[in-house]
Amino acid sequence: MSDGEHLYTATIRWARAGGDFLGAAYDRGHTWTFDGGITVPASSSPLVVPLPWSRADAVDPEEAFVAAIASCHMLVFLSIAAKKRYLIETYEDVARGVMTPNEHGRLWVSRVVLDPSIAWAGQRRPDPATIAAMHHLTHRECFIANSVRTEIVVAGVDDTPPH
Template sequence: MSVHEAAISWTHAPHAIEPNTYSRNHSVSLKGNQEVAVSASVEFKGDANCADPEQMLISAVSSCHMLFFLAIAEMQGFQVASYQDDPKGYLERNGKQGMAITRIELSPRITFGGDKVPDQETISNIHSKAHNSCFIRNSVTAEVTINAT
């Protein structure tokens, strides 16, 4: 078992555009003295210049998948030269309590280096193992799909 921590800090301030409500801007402090400026998404009166919780959730799923993919590829003797992803999360009515991120689509683009390059079936198998192993994916109810290229 491991414990993971963050610190959230918000102080009342007027909304920059709508004076009859409050600012949704706050900060998240992470390990290593990292500060992330966070707000609600723009659709919910948030600041477009800040990350929003939905972005952070889909980023966490994508990052976790990538880290497992890299580890599995390395264990199988493959060298990943680069890995990029543009994950998308869909905030939709979930038919139960209202709104939820119901679907997350990962679109990893991977290039390999070294002498040993996997074929498409092997890459798909690595994605499958990463998908099943990812702690964050296993913690959410959203459907996560992988559209690898």
């Protein structure tokens, strides 16, 4: 790897466990193992592949995509707040991804709406305009937001964030 490059790895494992594979009646359950050693149960979304061939109790790629965007946004926002000396007590985001057909009729996650609820602490508290500016800066600095073409918006702050 060259300077400035960072490598991230995930190992995806699936094994056929009965069912009619050739008839598309097989279990989509699998695992994701990350470089830190944690293993997460994963599956296709029951909204895409019906039960029992999907697992409702596992993470699906679409919700992981939404979580990655929301998590990156939160981590950058926390960093910006700390640098600006604003104390955050809690940050909770109920992020929502919307999947729609593209111009070729193929489904894609076209929009992710972040809806963070932030509890501020301490003497210094940002006003709404400052919070909005912090979200815009966060969007510009987020590695994941810079990696996708999905529209990412922060509820109550903007409908078309700058890129």
